Each structure stands twice: as C-alpha cells, then as structure tokens.
Amino acid sequence: MVKLSGILLAFIASAAVGFLKASEVKRRKSLLLDFKELILHISTEMSYFKEPLPQIFERLSGENEKTSSILLRECLLRYNLENLNIAFIWKQAVERIYAKEPVNREDVAVMKKCGDFLGQSDFKGQQDHFRLLGLQLDRQIEDAEEGIRTKGRMYGKMGISVGLVIAIVLI
Numbered sequence: 001m002v003k004l005s006g007i008l009l010a011f012i013a014s015a016a017v018g019f020l021k022a023s024e025v026k027r028r029k030s031l032l033l034d035f036k037e038l039i040l041h042i043s044t045e046m047s048y049f050k051e052p053l054p055q056i057f058e059r060l061s062g063e064n065e066k067t068s069s070i071l072l073r074e075c076l077l078r079y080n081l082e083n084l085n086i087a088f089i090w091k092q093a094v095e096r097i098y099a100k101e102p103v104n105r106e107d108v109a110v111m112k113k114c115g116d117f118l119g120q121s122d123f124k125g126q127q128d129h130f131r132l133l134g135l136q137l138d139r140q141i142e143d144a145e146e147g148i149r150t151k152g153r154m155y156g157k158m159g160i161s162v163g164l165v166i167a168i169v170l171i
Contacts, residue, residue, distance in 0.1 A: 003170070006170065007166075007167045007170045007171065008167075010163065010166045010167060010170065011163035011164065011166065011167050012163070013163070014159050014160070014162040014163030014166060015159045015160050015163045016159070017159050018155045018156050018157070018158050018159015018160060018162070018163075019155070019156050019159055021155040021159070022151075022152040022153070022155040022156045022159075024102040025102070025144075025147050025148055025151050025152040025155065026148055026152060027101070027102050028101075028102045028103055028104075028107070028144045028147065029141060029144035029145060029147075029148060031067055031098070031101055031102075031103055031107075032103070032107060032137060032140050032141045032144055033141060034066055034067060034068045035067075035068055035111055035137065036134060036137040036138075036141070037068070038060070038068035038071070038072070039114060039130060039133055039134060039137070040130075040134070041060050042056060042060065042118075042130070043126075043127060043130040045059065045060065046123065046126065046127075047123070047127065050123070053086055053118060054076055054079055054080070057072045057073075057075055057076045057079075058072075058076055060072055061073045061076060067097060067098070067101065070097055071093050071094065071097045074093045074096070074097060075089050075090055075093050078092075078093065086115070086118050087115040087116060087117075087118060088115070089115075090112070090114060090115030090118055091112045091115040094108060094111045094112045094114075094115070095108065095112070098111065106140065106143075107140050110133065110136045110137060110140055113133055113136070114129075114133055116129075117129040
C-alpha cells in the first residue's frame, strides 16, 4: 500500500511539473498581450489627452496587479524620486520587472524599444514608433502561440510520460 502511494505521488509530481512548465509557455503569450495592450493605451492616451507621460502612467497604472501596471508604477516612482530620463527608467524597469517572467530575450528587447522613443520625438514620430512596436509585438505573440502549440503540449505529455516511466520502474 505504501509502495502504491509512493508510485502514485511520483506520477502526480511528474505530471504536475510538466503541466507547470506548459503553463509558463502560456504565460509568455499572456504577458506579451498585456504589454501590447499597455502600448496601445499609452498611444491612445497621448493622442487624445496630449498630457505628460507621468500623468498618463499614473492614470494607466491603476490598482490592478498586472505586470504592465507594475511596470508603470515603477517607472512613475523612479521618475518622481530620481527625475531621470524616462527612456532610461523604462529600460531598467522592463529589465527588472520581466526578469523573473517566462519571456525570452527577444521579448524583452522589443519591450525595451518603447523607451527609445517615449518622450523623445514629436507626436507623429511617436505614433509611428508605436505602430512599429505593435507589429514587432505581434510577431512575438505569434511565436508564443507557436510555442504553446508545440512546447506546451510537449511539456504536458513529457510530464505524464516521465511519471509513467517512474511508476513502471518502481513497480
């Protein structure tokens, strides 16, 4: 009975690890979509309200715990405390906030590009940059979707397979 319980626990643990890894692959897409939504909101706010970036960041940061909101709050806090260049603050915040998230280097590089033009050029130039950034994010999202179809399924099946192998070996 104890041996059967151990085998069952080993199988469940292996399957759980596989499904956990698969959920990380799905989280990447979710984070990219959240970031794209953030960029769209910043662009829209700039075009309609034509306010300074700190005011836009404050309005968009809200009270939710989305990663994009945390990013905006950190940028706003560092801007208010240190009064540094928003581009510098943005890049550092993206690097720090997304360091522990399941995004790859290309994703972070695209996210950091926003810092290259925020507050750096005229309104039309920034809108053009936002459109280009949106296209780049679309490519990253497509890559994440492909990862879900391939790696996500693979991790789930691999967890179950390893669990079955462990169970067979222990029997």
